Structure formats: C-alpha cells, structure tokens
Amino acid sequence: MKNSMKILIMVLVLLAIPIVILAQTEEPKEKVITINAQQFSYTPGTVEVNRGDRVTIRLISTDVHHGLYIDGYEVSTDARPGQDGSLTFVANNTGKFVMRCSVTCGPFHPYMIGYLKVKPDYRLFGSIWLAVGIFIGSILLVIRRQKP
Amino acid sequence: MEKKQLMEIIAGILVLLATVGTIGAALLYDEHLWGGLRTIELTAQAPERGNWNIQEIHLVRGEPVRIKIRNIDTVSHGFAIPELGISLNGTGEIKPGNVGVIEFTPDKTGDFLFTCTTWCSTQHMQMTGRIIISEK
Amino acid sequence: MTEKILGLIPVDWRFELTSLPYVRKIIKSRWMPFLPIVLNLSVFTIILMAGFVGGVSAGNYNFGIMFVWIVWWLLLMMVMVPFFSRIWCMICPLPAFGEWLQRLGFMKVRNKLFGLNKKWPKALKNMWLVNFLFLGTTYTTGFLTTRPIATFILLMSIIIGSIVLMAVFEKRNFCKYIGCPVGGFLGLYSNMAVTEIRAKDPQICKDHKHKDCVIGNEKGHACPWMILPFDIGRNTYCGMCLECFKTCPYDNMAINLRPPATDLLVDKNRGLDEAWKAFIMLGIAIFFFLIMQGNMGFLKDWANAKTTEGYLTFVVLHSIFNLLLIPGVFFVFVYASRTLGNKEIPLKKLFTNFSYTLVPMGLIAWIAFSFGILFPNSSYVLHVISDPFAWGWDLFGTAHFPWTPFLTGVMPYFQIGTLLFGLVLSLDIGFKISKQTFQKRDEAVRGFIPIAAFLTAVTIFLIWLFTG
Numbered sequence: 003m004k005n006s007m008k009i010l011i012m013v014l015v016l017l018a019i020p021i022v023i024l025a026q027t028e029e030p031k032e033k034v035i036t037i038n039a040q041q042f043s044y045t046p047g048t049v050e051v052n053r054g055d056r057v058t059i060r061l062i063s064t065d066v067h068h069g070l071y072i073d074g075y076e077v078s079t080d081a082r083p084g085q086d087g088s089l090t091f092v093a094n095n096t097g098k099f100v101m102r103c104s105v106t107c108g109p110f111h112p113y114m115i116g117y118l119k120v121k122p123d124y125r126l127f128g129s130i131w132l133a134v135g136i137f138i139g140s141i142l143l144v145i146r147r148q149k150p
Numbered sequence: 151m152e153k154k155q156l157m158e159i160i161a162g163i164l165v166l167l168a169t170v171g172t173i174g175a176a177l178l179y180d181e182h183l184w185g186g187l188r189t190i191e192l193t194a195q196a197p198e199r200g201n202w203n204i205q206e207i208h209l210v211r212g213e214p215v216r217i218k219i220r221n222i223d224t225v226s227h228g229f230a231i232p233e234l235g236i237s238l239n240g241t242g243e244i245k246p247g248n249v250g251v252i253e254f255t256p257d258k259t260g261d262f263l264f265t266c267t268t269w270c271s272t273q274h275m276q277m278t279g280r281i282i283i284s285e286k
Numbered sequence: 287m288t289e290k291i292l293g294l295i296p297v298d299w300r301f302e303l304t305s306l307p308y309v310r311k312i313i314k315s316r317w318m319p320f321l322p323i324v325l326n327l328s329v330f331t332i333i334l335m336a337g338f339v340g341g342v343s344a345g346n347y348n349f350g351i352m353f354v355w356i357v358w359w360l361l362l363m364m365v366m367v368p369f370f371s372r373i374w375c376m377i378c379p380l381p382a383f384g385e386w387l388q389r390l391g392f393m394k395v396r397n398k399l400f401g402l403n404k405k406w407p408k409a410l411k412n413m414w415l416v417n418f419l420f421l422g423t424t425y426t427t428g429f430l431t432t433r434p435i436a437t438f439i440l441l442m443s444i445i446i447g448s449i450v451l452m453a454v455f456e457k458r459n460f461c462k463y464i465g466c467p468v469g470g471f472l473g474l475y476s477n478m479a480v481t482e483i484r485a486k487d488p489q490i491c492k493d494h495k496h497k498d499c500v501i502g503n504e505k506g507h508a509c510p511w512m513i514l515p516f517d518i519g520r521n522t523y524c525g526m527c528l529e530c531f532k533t534c535p536y537d538n539m540a541i542n543l544r545p546p547a548t549d550l551l552v553d554k555n556r557g558l559d560e561a562w563k564a565f566i567m568l569g570i571a572i573f574f575f576l577i578m579q580g581n582m583g584f585l586k587d588w589a590n591a592k593t594t595e596g597y598l599t600f601v602v603l604h605s606i607f608n609l610l611l612i613p614g615v616f617f618v619f620v621y622a623s624r625t626l627g628n629k630e631i632p633l634k635k636l637f638t639n640f641s642y643t644l645v646p647m648g649l650i651a652w653i654a655f656s657f658g659i660l661f662p663n664s665s666y667v668l669h670v671i672s673d674p675f676a677w678g679w680d681l682f683g684t685a686h687f688p689w690t691p692f693l694t695g696v697m698p699y700f701q702i703g704t705l706l707f708g709l710v711l712s713l714d715i716g717f718k719i720s721k722q723t724f725q726k727r728d729e730a731v732r733g734f735i736p737i738a739a740f741l742t743a744v745t746i747f748l749i750w751l752f753t754g
C-alpha cells in the first residue's frame with residue numbers, strides 16, 4: 003500500500019511538469035470587445051483574453067433588453083436597442099467563466115449564455131492531468147496487487 | 151365507529167385539504183389581499199403576443215381605483231399615464247412573472263393614454279391603451 | 287477477503303437504520319408514507335395551479351417551473367437518489383390517485399384490488415419502454431423547462447395516465463414499466479444509493495413458507511412493485527413503499543446504510559435495457575448542458591423550435607447521439623477489452639456488464655451539471671415561494687428578491703471535484719466488474735485497461751465541456 007502511494011505521487015509529480023511548461027503567460031494588454039446580444043445568444047459566443055488583460059466589453063442589443071453577467075468576476079451590464087452597455091475589468095482569474103444574460107428576455111433567457119476564457123487555463127490543465135494521473139494510478143494499482 | 155374507518159375518513163379529509171383545500175385557500179387569500187378597493191387587472195404582453203388585455207379603461211372621477219398590472223410575458227414591461235403624471239415607483243419596470251400596483255383617485259376627466267414604458271419588442275410603441283375618466 | 291468500495295468500506299458493510307428507536311415504529315405505521323404523499327400532493331397542487339395560470343409566461347419566474355426543474359430535479363439528483371435511493375417514489379403524489387382507486391381507499395388494506403388487474407406482458411418487463419419515454423420527453427425539454435403550461439401538461443398527463451393505466455394493469459406496473467419518464471433512471475441510478483431496503487435474516491425468510499410480503503395480509507398490501515421483498519438484490523425496482531415492513535410477521539425487513547454503488551456489483555438480472563438507460567442518461571446530461579449552459583445559439587433555437595427543420599434536426603441528432611453514438615464508442619472500447627482480456631467471453635456479456643460502470647459516471651455527471659444550475663439560478667426560488675401564481679403576493683417578503691447568482695467563481699471546482707470523484711468510483715467499480723466477468727485475475731487487469739481509458743476520456747471530456 004505504501005509503495006503504491008509512492009508511485010502515485012511520483013506519477014502525479016511527473017505529470018505536473020508539462021503544466022508548468024504550458025503555463026507561460028503573455029504580456030497584459032488593453033482589450034475592447036464588442037458583443038452582440040440577441041435572443042438567445044451572444045455573438046461572439048466565446049471571448050478569449052489573457053491573464054492580466056484589461057478587458058472592456060461593449061454590449062449591443064438589437065432586439066430586446068438584455069444583460070450580461072460574468073460568473074466569478076461578478077460584474078454586469080445591460081443593453082437595450084440603441085442603448086449600449088459596457089463594463090471593464092482586469093482579467094486576473096484564469097479559466098472559463100460563464101457570461102449570462104441578467105435581464106429576463108424571453109422563454110430561453112436562463113439559457114442565454116456565452117463564455118469568457120481567460121488563458122492560460124491552469125484549472126483545465128491541472129484537472130486533466132489529475133484525471134490522467136488517476137487513470138495511470140489505478141492501472142498501476144491493479145497490476146501491482148496482482149503479484150504480492 | 152371503528153378505528154380503521156375513522157382513519158380512512160381523516161385520510162380522505164387530508165387529501166381533500168391538500169387538493170381542493172389548497173386551491174381554495176389560494177383563492178381566498180387573493181380575495182382577502184385585493185378585496186375592498188375597485189381593482190382593474192391589466193395583463194401586460196408585447197403587442198405581437200396579445201398586448202394589454204384591456205385597451206380601454208373606464209374610470210370615474212373621485213372614485214379611488216387600483217390598477218394591478220400582471221406581467222405574464224417573457225420580457226419586462228412598464229406602465230405609465232404620462233398626462234396624469236402616473237408611473238410605477240422604483241425602476242418603473244415590471245419583470246416577467248411580477249406584478250406592479252398603482253393606486254390613485256382620478257381628479258380630472260378626459261381621455262388619456264396609458265403606455266408601456268420599457269422597450270419590450272420592436273412593436274413596443276403600439277403597446278398603449280386609453281383611460282377614459284368621466285364625471286359620476 | 288471481502289472487497290472494499292474505494293478500498294475503504296467492505297462491500298457487505300451494513301448499518302440498520304430501522305434498528306434505531308421509533309424509526310421502525312414510524313415505518314410500520316399506515317400513516318407512512320401516506321402523510322408525506324399528502325403533503326407533497328399539496329405542493330404539487332400549487333405547482334399545477336402555477337403551471338396552469340402561468341401559461342406561456344417566463345418560466346424563470348414561475349413556481350411550477352422552478353419547483354419541478356430546479357428544486358425537484360436538483361434534490362433528486364444531488365440528494366434523493368445518491369443518499370436515499372428511490373425515496374421519491376415513496377412520496378410521489380402522481381400515481382397516488384391511481385393507487386387509491388385500486389385500493390378503493392386511502393389507507394385501508396384491500397387484498398383484492400379494484401380494476402382489471404391485468405398482468406404486464408412478460409416481453410415488456412424491462413426498461414426499454416421507459417428508455418424511449420424518457421428520451422421522448424427530453425425532446426420537449428426546451429418547452430418543459432421554459433413554459434409553465436408545458437410542465438402542467440406533462441404532470442397532468444402523468445396523473446391521468448396513471449389513473450387509467452392503473453385501472454387496467456395491476457399494482458404499480460405503471461411506475462415500473464410504462465408511465466413514468468423518470469422511473470427508469472431513478473431505478474438504475476438508485477443502485478448507487480447508500481441506503482437500501484432488504485430482508486434482515488435470509489434464514490427467517492426461507493423458513494417462512496407463507497410469504498406475507500408477496501401475497502399481502504390484513505396489515506399491508508402485497509408488494510405493489512411486484513418484487514420479492516425477501517430477495518431484493520438491487521434497488522432498481524424497489525419503490526420504497528414500505529408495505530413489506532407492515533406485512534412481515536417477523537419484522538424481518540430493514541432499511542440499511544451501506545457503501546455506495548454496491549448494487550452495481552450484483553451479477554444478476556443485468557441487461558441491455560439498463561445498459562441503454564445508462565447511455566441515454568449520459569448523453570442527455572451532455573445535450574442538456576449544451577442546450578442550457580452552452581454557448582451555441584443555433585442549438586437553442588433548434589430546441590426552442592424556432593424552425594421546424596431545426597427542431598427535427600435536434601430530435602434526430604439527439605436520438606442518434608444517445609442511442610447509437612455513445613453505445614458505439616463504448617462498444618469499441620469493450621471490443622478492445624475483450625481482445626486484451628479473453629476472447630472466449632461473449633461480447634454481449636462484456637458489453638452489458640461494463641455498461642454499469644457508466645452508472646456512477648452518469649450520476650456524477652448529472653450532479654456536476656446540477657451545480658451549474660444550483661449556484662447561478664436557485665435565487666429564483668425565493669421569488670416564486672412568495673408569489674407562486676404571479677398574482678402580486680408577497681408571502682415571505684421575498685417577492686422582489688432579484689436574481690442573484692452566488693459562488694459562481696468556485697462553481698467549476700465543485701464540478702471538477704465531483705467529476706474526479708466519479709472517475710475514481712467508476713474505475714473502482716469497473717475493476718470489480720472486470721474481475722467478475724473475466725475468470726482470471728490477469729485477464730481482468732488487461733481487460734480493465736480499455737474500459738478505464740474510456741471512463742477517463744469521458745471524465746476529461748466532461749471537465750472540458752463543463753469548465754474549460
């Protein structure tokens with residue numbers, strides 16, 4: 003049991019190396035992004051920025067009153083036709099964050115969703131490597147137990 | 151009476167209470183909440199989905215009235231009678247599934263326009279109606 | 287050596303909850319589960335009324351929609367099924383009218399049931415019908431979860447359907463095989479539950495020739511779910527109606543606490559119907575995510591039937607994905623497993639057995655999916671409890687509580703955590719099933735590798751889909 007623990011830890015450490023390599027960051031920039039809101043989606047559906055970027059989102063609506071709330075950052079704005087909304091934040095947290103419509107705009111309003119992706123996504127790399135680690139660990143475990 | 155039969159009767163009463171009783175209680179509570187004052191129930195929907203359910207409201211000068219605006223739509227609406235300076239408190243918006251209430255006593259006679267105050271659809275401008283206030 | 291779930295809890299570890307004072311007394315009373323059903327019935331009366339008066343208004347501000355698709359669904363997936371098995375079926379008010387009609391009373395015991403009492407055809411004693419019923423129901427998810435009247439129609443058809451069908455077919459055939467869209471997965475996923483109803487001492491049952499639990503007596507009905515209370519085996523078809531506690535003259539029934547997922551290791555009555563249930567459930571979790579929490583507008587328009595072609599495309603893709611694609615991919619891995627393990631083992635047996643590894647995977651996927659609804663959208667519930675019919679009430683002073691997402695920043699970690707836990711659990715179950723299926727240990731190890739790879743791939747895909 004102790005030995006298999008050791009192996010598991012070693013595997014995980016080995017697997018962590020690529021994450022560190024993958025995780026180089028780019029220079030922070032000033033970014034202005036225009037999002038079009040229309041029942042029941044945003045265009046573009048995914049906004050990608052880098053960590054540290056100062057992001058300004060301009061929200062334009064062409065049909066009814068829509069909103070935009072960003073998970074995790076907890077900032078929001080709203081827009082009516084002819085009356086744009088805007089919000090600014092510094093993308094310090096990495097990962098995928100859901101942007102949700104915050105103004106009831108029709109039956110599918112709760113499903114009106116876009117993604118903000120702040121790179122590099124340590125969380126995703128980390129969890130994938132964990133999953134792979136669990137996989138390899140489990141195989142090693144069952145193989146080792148075979149011959150006591 | 152046998153104990154079993156008694157239990158059966160109690161059970162039956164409970165089932166009645168859970169179904170008919172629940173509905174009845176809801177209706178009674180609603181009556182109790184809104185009774186008294188003359189209440190006009192307006193339902194708001196964007197013009198392409200049915201518009202205001204009543205497009206002509208008749209009132210009498212000097213008689214207090216309550217206008218209850220139920221937004222049964224999927225977008226926000228508002229309500230105002232601009233010429234009488236009447237509008238909703240707060241943001242002036244009624245979210246879907248919400249209810250706005252205005253109580254007032256008309257002090258002028260005439261023919262006035264009431265309208266939705268929120269950009270609710272491309273036909274929002276058609277979302278209007280008339281309030282006709284007459285002498286007693 | 288007995289096996290241990292996750293290497294921690296022995297598979298046969300049990301703690302009898304009904305040994306606690308009062309618990310058995312409560313369970314044996316005829317008021318149980320009648321009282322919870324009646325309470326629940328009044329909640330459903332409000333739900334139905336709200337659905338009816340809500341019409342096609344906004345679902346997110348409707349009591350019916352919120353209580354069925356947020357409160358009930360989340361409770362079901364996150365609490366009831368994993369912790370209490372089919373406890374929902376114990377308190378479900380939907381088939382209650384049908385059952386009261388069969389019994390011509392609410393609490394009295396009547397051994398000759400009213401109605402035609404037809405037997406259910408043998409060929410249909412499986413999950414296929416409910417598989418299609420549930421898949422069919424999900425075609426309308428775009429309406430069910432957004433239009434109050436659609437939820438009203440669904441619930442009313444279940445109630446009316448249950449009255450009619452229960453007048454024709456005996457006992458709970460309605461719940462078991464035909465009428466209830468969710469019954470199938472409640473059954474399959476309840477194999478994961480940490481509670482179970484089982485006979486305490488098999489010897490007592492063996493010596494008791496006149497099986498009161500099967501034929502009923504003056505204290506309680508014959509098992510309405512038509513299983514053998516003395517040999518339940520798996521939670522799948524036990525609706526937890528508690529009749530067997532009442533009929534058993536030896537007090538030999540028990541509710542036990544147990545390690546999770548042990549039913550998946552029961553090598554009896556496994557079948558392709560349940561395998562497909564597992565595929566369909568996993569596929570639906572993915573499709574629901576794309577529709578409800580994805581960023582593709584066109585898919586939403588399809589599910590919302592903006593155009594007929596779009597809607598039909600959705601129906602066709604959704605069906606192919608669930609009925610063919612997922613099983614197809616899984617088949618490839620099972621084939622690899624057989625090639626590596628032992629080619630003598632029938633492919634069908636391998637396929638069926640290994641499909642049960644998708645039960646933990648699927649339930650966990652649903653839990654992770656549910657976090658994505660819980661944190662952002664549960665604040666709507668505060669509004670609807672104060673003003674259930676949108677009549678301008680304010681019962682609890684929360685009618686004007688605005689939509690307030692909470693903990694959305696840490697939500698992905700909850701999702702990743704549960705998914706990884708699900709991977710560990712399904713790998714654990716996977717190897718145990720492998721050992722059961724292949725005779726020799728080294729075959730089992732080799733045969734396990736492709737399955738483990740599949741489970742890991744699914745987990746990574748779900749993590750990427752939900753949080754990346």
Ligand code: SF4
Pocket residue numbers: 374375376378379380381460461462466467468469472525
């Ligand atoms: S199977 Fe369905 S209808 Fe029957 S008790 Fe369970 S949830 Fe209710």
Ligand SMILES: [Cu+2]
Pocket residue numbers: 039041042067068069103104105106107111114
């Ligand atoms: Cu919107």
Ligand SMILES: [Cu+2]
Pocket residue numbers: 195196226227228266267268269270271274277
């Ligand atoms: Cu309007």
